[in-house]
Amino acid sequence: MVADGLPDVIGLSGLPDAVTICEVGPRDGxxxxxxxxxxxxxxxxxxRLVDAGLxxxxxxxxxxxxxxxxxxxxxxxxxxxxxxxxxRYPVLVPNARGLARALDAGVxxxxxxxxxxxxxxxxxxxxxxxxxxxxxxxxxxDARAAGLGVRGYLSMCFGDPxxxxxxxxxxxxxxxxxxxxxxxxxxxxxxxxxxxPGQVFAVLAAVQAKGMSIDAVAVHxxxxxxxxxxxxxxxxxxxxxxxxxxxxxxxxxxxAESATGNLATEDLIWQLTGLGIETGVDLDRLVATSVxxxxxxxxPSPSRVVRALGAPS
Amino acid sequence: MVADGLPDVIGLSGLPDAVTICEVGPRDGxxxxxxxxxxxxxxxxxxRLVDAGLxxxxxxxxxxxxxxxxxxxxxxxxxxxxxxxxxRYPVLVPNARGLARALDAGVxxxxxxxxxxxxxxxxxxxxxxxxxxxxxxxxxxDARAAGLGVRGYLSMCFGDPxxxxxxxxxxxxxxxxxxxxxxxxxxxxxxxxxxxPGQVFAVLAAVQAKGMSIDAVAVHxxxxxxxxxxxxxxxxxxxxxxxxxxxxxxxxxxxAESATGNLATEDLIWQLTGLGIETGVDLDRLVATSVxxxxxxxxPSPSRVVRALGAPS
Numbered sequence: 013m014v015a016d017g018l019p020d021v022i023g024l025s026g027l028p029d030a031v032t033i034c035e036v037g038p039r040d041g042x043x044x045x046x047x048x049x050x051x052x053x054x055x056x057x058x059x060r061l062v063d064a065g066l067x068x069x070x071x072x073x074x075x076x077x078x079x080x081x082x083x084x085x086x087x088x089x090x091x092x093x094x095x096x097x098x099x100r101y102p103v104l105v106p107n108a109r110g111l112a113r114a115l116d117a118g119v120x121x122x123x124x125x126x127x128x129x130x131x132x133x134x135x136x137x138x139x140x141x142x143x144x145x146x147x148x149x150x151x152x153x154d155a156r157a158a159g160l161g162v163r164g165y166l167s168m169c170f171g172d173p174x175x176x177x178x179x180x181x182x183x184x185x186x187x188x189x190x191x192x193x194x195x196x197x198x199x200x201x202x203x204x205x206x207x208x209p210g211q212v213f214a215v216l217a218a219v220q221a222k223g224m225s226i227d228a229v230a231v232h233x234x235x236x237x238x239x240x241x242x243x244x245x246x247x248x249x250x251x252x253x254x255x256x257x258x259x260x261x262x263x264x265x266x267x268a269e270s271a272t273g274n275l276a277t278e279d280l281i282w283q284l285t286g287l288g289i290e291t292g293v294d295l296d297r298l299v300a301t302s303v304x305x306x307x308x309x310x311x312p313s314p315s316r317v318v319r320a321l322g323a324p325s
Numbered sequence: 326m327v328a329d330g331l332p333d334v335i336g337l338s339g340l341p342d343a344v345t346i347c348e349v350g351p352r353d354g355x356x357x358x359x360x361x362x363x364x365x366x367x368x369x370x371x372x373r374l375v376d377a378g379l380x381x382x383x384x385x386x387x388x389x390x391x392x393x394x395x396x397x398x399x400x401x402x403x404x405x406x407x408x409x410x411x412x413r414y415p416v417l418v419p420n421a422r423g424l425a426r427a428l429d430a431g432v433x434x435x436x437x438x439x440x441x442x443x444x445x446x447x448x449x450x451x452x453x454x455x456x457x458x459x460x461x462x463x464x465x466x467d468a469r470a471a472g473l474g475v476r477g478y479l480s481m482c483f484g485d486p487x488x489x490x491x492x493x494x495x496x497x498x499x500x501x502x503x504x505x506x507x508x509x510x511x512x513x514x515x516x517x518x519x520x521x522p523g524q525v526f527a528v529l530a531a532v533q534a535k536g537m538s539i540d541a542v543a544v545h546x547x548x549x550x551x552x553x554x555x556x557x558x559x560x561x562x563x564x565x566x567x568x569x570x571x572x573x574x575x576x577x578x579x580x581a582e583s584a585t586g587n588l589a590t591e592d593l594i595w596q597l598t599g600l601g602i603e604t605g606v607d608l609d610r611l612v613a614t615s616v617x618x619x620x621x622x623x624x625p626s627p628s629r630v631v632r633a634l635g636a637p638s
Contacts, residue, residue, distance in 0.1 A: 024522055024523060024526055024559060024562070025338070027523075205629075205633075206599075207599070208595070208596050208598075208599025208600055209337055209558055209596070209599075209600065210337060210340075210599065210600045210601065211599060213337055235629060236629060236633050237592065237595045237629055237630050237633055238554055238589065238592035238595065238596075238628070238629035238630060239554065239592075239595065239596055239599075241551055241552065241554065241555045242554045242555045242557075242558045242596060244555075245522055245555045245558060245559070246337060246558070249337070276551065279550065279551035279552075282521070282550045282551065282552065283521050283522070283551075283552055283555060285521075286519075286520070286521025286522075286523065286524060286552075287521055287522065287523045288523065315551070316518075316548060316549060316550055316551035317550050317551060320518075320549050320550055
């Protein structure tokens with residue numbers, strides 16, 4: 013309401029007319045919840061997100077159920093979702109077995125997930141950075157051969173809880189190797205939420221210096237230290253046009269102490285709307301969805317916008 | 326810790342080498358707490374803030390005790406604070422009676438508080454914008470004649486809960502009238518936290534177009550919709566060098582529904598430190614202070630940084 017009617021004076025350089033939001037709440041959010049959410053609740057969550065206007069909703073992960081019990085219902089969930097024109101339901105896939113399951117489920121987009129640091133590669137994937145890229149190589153190749161879009165996630169691009177700040181050139185090198193496998197998009201992750209805007213600019217510059225187009229780069233910020241939206245603003249000024257966010261701020265990283273919460277989709281939309289940037293999302297419907305999901309999980313949303321607009325009046 | 330050793334590549338234009346933080350927790354924070362905090366606790370809070378490196382700590386308000394019972398101990402609090410070189414303890418003053426009390430207490434800096442909108446002027450000051458400026462005129466004049474610094478706060482510069490978005494020119498006009506009284510600094514307030522970065526740029530441009538120097542302009546953002554730090558980043562890019570913040574994110578606006586929380590000083594310092602901008606503040610000492618203050622108030626800090634760094638390990 014209040015964001016309507018603002019002056020058409022921006023003054024910040026490089027901002028786009030439109031941004032694509034990659035909604036990661038159902039996957040990145042729910043996989044980090046201690047409770048396992050029922051498939052029917054997940055289905056309703058995703059359908060409400062789509063009804064609110066989101067067009068890319070990362071749905072689940074085809075990892076072994078022992079890895080992430082919260083997402084063990086990947087097949088059932090995907091089968092329950094009616095396909096709608098223009099709506100994409102990407103899924104995470106770690107290996108050939110996961111890709112086979114994803115193809116059987118009829119997915120159109122997958123994502124693989126690498127790490128910019130050796131320590132997190134060992135802890136998350138139980139192998140080195142180079143070994144993880146070797147593991148992903150045939151997955152990316154076969155997925156592309158099957159006509160799928162392939163996102164390459166890169167974790168710990170800014171700081172690592174064990175290694176500290178991550179050298180910019182190291183991030184750019186791993187990013188280039190990941191993209192060289194044939195990924196169609198790269199998502200740079202601040203997994204523990206420590207980045208600040210200047211560092212975002214530096215990493216984006218280094219990635220482009222390796223020959224990657226900014227059009228293929230997305231950003232994935234966590235709000236652990238309150239920086240996610242500022243970092244997004246910096247990324248937009250640097251030319252990024254795809255932003256990951258999680259409805260209600262669901263999620264985090266179980267490997268990183270205090271790594272609470274993804275950037276909340278609602279807080280992102282408030283900013284984009286104020287800046288006159290089109291998202292196609294109905295904020296009121298999205299807030300209502302996050303309020304409903306918070307009730308299912310039994311705890312309030314950490315999103316500032318959800319708390320402000322979703323509070324009982 | 327993680328913010329150390331970042332690359333010296335910023336890439337964002339207009340950022341300064343140093344920023345002055347105007348810490349408003351003891352006044353703007355505590356005046357909006359439902360409980361009245363003991364004078365001795367306030368004194369310890371302020372002393373700990375100064376020990377952490379803050380050099381401008383807005384201490385209290387010389388309004389009638391009936392207006393704000395939480396700050397009824399203004400004289401006793403100021404008398405309890407040892408003066409230290411380079412440390413300023415500004416206070417709010419609404420009228421001649423308040424100024425007389427402030428002068429008796431030996432203050433060196435005062436602030437008056439106007440509204441950019443008629444509705445909030447009526448609700449907060451029980452008079453029109455023009456009448457409130459008339460009320461402040463002799464206060465500012467006499468304070469300057471006594472050698473004091475005078476900050477002019479301007480509330481509702483971006484949105485108003487009753488009027489909606491506030492026209493940029495209206496803000497600039499009232500700001501100019503306020504400064505014309507003789508104020509030495511202007512603090513532009515987003516009292517209900519609805520602003521976004523482009524609007525911040527627009528208001529700062531309009532204020533400068535009225536002849537005000539950006540060196541005399543501070544910004545005061547609330548984080549109701551999660552925008553405070555992004556808006557600060559935009560303000561810094563526009564040339565602002567004085568930023569208001571509240572330790573632990575204490576405070577809000579009792580007149581505005583859901584207007585939770587000032588920008589947390591800790592979240593601001595995380596960003597400024599990452600950007601290589603000097604603040605002179607020891608973040609660990611500040612976080613410890615906010616954790617302690619939250620214990621006094623019996624509720625957790627809304628600051629992301631305080632939650633991440635101040636959590637029991």
